[in-house]
Amino acid sequence: MDEDERDLIERLRAGDEGAFMMLVEMYGPLMLRLAQNYVRSRAVAEDVVQEAWLGVLTGIDRFEGRSSLKTWILRILVNRARTRGERESRTIPVSALEGDDEAAVDPDRFFSLDHPRYPGGWSAPPVAWPEDALLASETLEQVKAAIAKLPPRQQEVIVLRDVEGWDPEEVSAALGVTDGNQRVLLHRARSKVRNDLERYLTGVAA
């Protein structure tokens, strides 16, 4: 644990409002984004975030720093969100891998495996994306929407890894997944978001 984090924890234990609001600033948007994945409304998601913070405040005295503070906070948030989601009886896929059998790319875009010249080769290869469209704000909105519709566990992994830039070890600790499962979830998530982006961009280019 580094100096800053130790200091932040001490201030939080002492009831320092500034320290609390600083953490809210740092992790609040991420927490809200992940909570919205499990519950129907923004209001309930706000509620989940608040519950998670109360969990943080209640537990901070017992926090031993075996994981980083942000990992610990995220774990509390995800647990609360899942519990609330179950109460709202939203369907949470049972499998931790969620559609492990899905192909990254539509199989129809490849020649069959017994094709005489190109077994398993691209029959409809990816087309170059228009550079200028990549920078458009609508494109970012599309990416955000593509991420938002992913199943919860895939979404958690891609948000923590690719949006927030966390290390794989931190993500495994926060979500309680193995490194192997994390890679499977990340693979499904990135493949689907790329597919959606491709569909959008090739539509734009046409």
Add this chain to the structure above:
Amino acid sequence: MSSLSCREVVELVTDYLEGALAPDVRAALEEHISVCDPCRAYIAQVRTTTRLAGLTRELEERPDRDALLAAFREFRRGG
């Protein structure tokens, strides 16, 4: 490790980018993409997707600060 098909390559992209492939599979994949433009383009698109995902952080909304501050104060009062 014999040669890989394009269809196999797209399933290995994440493990490749994560540095999690066994050395022989990695070598086979690198050999494949050295001669396969579509697969190279595909991997570049996955990287672009990852980069754009990072930019969506700017679009995140903030939770209600006032409500959280009020909850914090109530907690401190032992509420």
